[in-house]
Amino acid sequence: MADESPFKGKTGLRRVWNALHYSRAGLRAAYRAEDAFRQEVLLAAVLFPLAFLLSPNGVGLALMIGSLLLVLIVELLNSAIEAVVDRVSLEQHPLAKRAKDIGSAAVLLALLNIVAVWGCVLLG
Structure with a gap:
């Protein structure tokens, strides 16, 4: 094509x-x-070794590491969405705002997922 x-x-x-x-x-x-990506890489760099120390078993470790990787993945997708929106136009538009806000919400949910997963694994 x-x-x-x-x-x-x-x-x-x-x-x-x-x-x-x-x-x-x-x-x-x-x-x-992306400042947010760097911050989340730092968070992962701190929590990754802690997961090995704190996880009670292999499944818990996989969940803890997976939740960290999920944040990085979602942040990469959010950053890509923001780059495309900015490439199309820098003017303020309700749809551009909606796309960026939804991407940001996805990152927030991924971060909350870390708290939930780590809490479940560590508190049993």
Whole structure:
């Protein structure tokens, strides 16, 4: 199709290799440009080792680590939404505000999920 990226047709190991580079570039861009992402990486860096120390079992550890990774994933998606909205237009618009607010709410829920999961795992 004419509207698709010329890179869409790549397959096999070449596609995987390219995807790894794009992902690395995305993580680097988020870390450099997004204060919230840096703060959440710091939170994860502090809590990740604590999960190994505090978790009573493997399932608890998986839940605790998963909740940390979920925050980073949601923040990356939120940052991507904000970048696209800003790329389209910097003028204030109700739909742009709604998109950014919904993305922010998703991050808040992911952060609350950390509290809930860690509380359940640690308090039994």
